[in-house]
Amino acid sequence: MTDIRCVKLCKYFQQGDIVIKALDHVSLDIEAGSLICLSGPSGSGKTTLLNAIGGLDKLDSGEIHFGDQRVDQLGKGPMADLRLHHIGFVFQAYNLIPVLTARENVEFVMQVQGVSAKQRRGKSLAILKEVGLEGMENRYPAELSGGQQQRVAVARAIVSQPKLVLADEPTANLDSETATQLMDLLRELNEYHNVTFLIATHDARVMGYARRLIRMRDGKIIADELQAND
């Protein structure tokens, strides 16, 4: 089943007299429950594609559909609602809110969604346990290691059961062991909770976790292949 459909996405940047094609007629279907890696060198358009799908950046042309709904033309408010309820983000630099504890960081988005305090607490404790942070719920980001912070970020991204989680270089700041642990976690969440992941990465080990690998260069998809993994 195709859950998210991108059709001929174009995004251009002007740099002096040169027009840079960050996305050049990119078309892509993302099936529910898939784990897809976007790979390619810096400047290939991975992050731009993630930003466009996440509604963080406006396209010059093209269409994005979430199920039957076309979302690329949504205004700022409806787009924010779409992100809040249907899209989770995991960033390279974790980007947790420093004044909130691990549990509060996970609860924050749910609070904005209007989830009751009791439900928030229950869900956040359960998800933190699932990502291996039981007993660390009341620690502030500064009191957690990089890997632990990224686990909190993953917990925050999936706690509201979004249709899609967009992860931009999630392992870039992690050592190899922690990166492996994180990817094991993402795969587990993908398999057992059917969470859809679209992960932009340079890391070959991360690519090994994906069943579908999309290679990009100069704003174009140059390869879109299924691969066998463990």
Add this chain to the structure above:
Amino acid sequence: MILSLRMAWRNLWRHKRRTWLTALAMIFSNVLLVFMISLQFGSYDMMINNTLQAFSGHIQVQHPGYNDNPKLRQSIPAVVPLAVELRSTLPGAHIAARGAAFALVSSDQRSLGIQIIGVEPDHEPWVSTLPGLVREGRFLKDSLAAEIVIGRVLARNLKVSVGDELTLLGSGRDGSFAAGVVTVTGIFDSGSGDLDRSLAEVPLRYFQETFAMRDHGHSVVVAVDEIDTVPTAFAAVSHEIQDKPDLTALDWNQLQPGLKQAIQADMSSAWFMYGLLIILVAFSVLNTQLMSVLERTREFGVITALGVKPRKLASLVILETALMALLGLVIGVAIGWMVAAYLNTVGFHYPGMEQMAEKFNLPDRVYPSVTFFSMILGPGVVFLFSLLAAVYPSLRLFRLQPVEAMRAV
């Protein structure tokens, strides 16, 4: 809501020194405003009381129209019994009957036109400070005696002193010729040139006989101890005379309209100064919150990317400002209240005030007015202006682009 509150509170303390500096500016201005405003209100109370106690009292019962057109014939009958009646109605107040007329007063050497006030010698000292300002001789004693108390300037102009005789010439209420010879028993020095030059007091019954007033007078003066009780006393007096159409009650504001205007003028200039102080504090808040928003651009970008709308972020910044302003308000009002309450008990005076007070027979200390209004007015305005100052930094968040914001260092 609780999570937002916690987040706002913790955000405040990310830069403890900066938050405390801004809060201290608020605390300082709030303490100053509480003290200044309560002192100002206290001095207005004193100013009103002093002015009214000098002569006019807080309330007067008169013939309707007498206040605007004080003619001898616009009198009220049975003025002394009316004063007695009002004393039983208002046992806590001081009440005295008066009559007033214009007359030519002559000494051996000179004649001058002045206002003659007939007063009850036993009651007048309670409604007017003039009897206490007699510097030579004594105040009136006997209600029938042919005695007069005059101001120092008038005594000098007439070239008379205590014990000398003066001749009064005027018109009686019935149109007859009013004349009398009185002995100067006292000379007062009110400090007011007008009063000292043009006013003299004689016993009320002597006044009534001389000016053919029969039992008539022109006013019953009511003085209360606290200005706050004037409305209650006024209502009681009005109720007491409601069946007498030839009587009307006037409060101090009607008797001395210039007094309120003077207070309003003083208040305007004081608020100009307070306004400057408040604007300085508001700029300090603006600076703090703008810095706070700018240095969190990346964080706000991430939060926006998560789907949080700018309105929510703006309300967070406003909430942070409200908490900081509340901190300044609570501590500032607490300290200001302690200072004002202490001075409200012991009084506040400045060099030279005692001598001046003694000269004018007035209290030598100002007592700051410690009311909820005087405590909260200034700090409340500081609070509101602090919130207003946070509007600009909050509005910037509506222009935030998540991708650009997340690139910010």
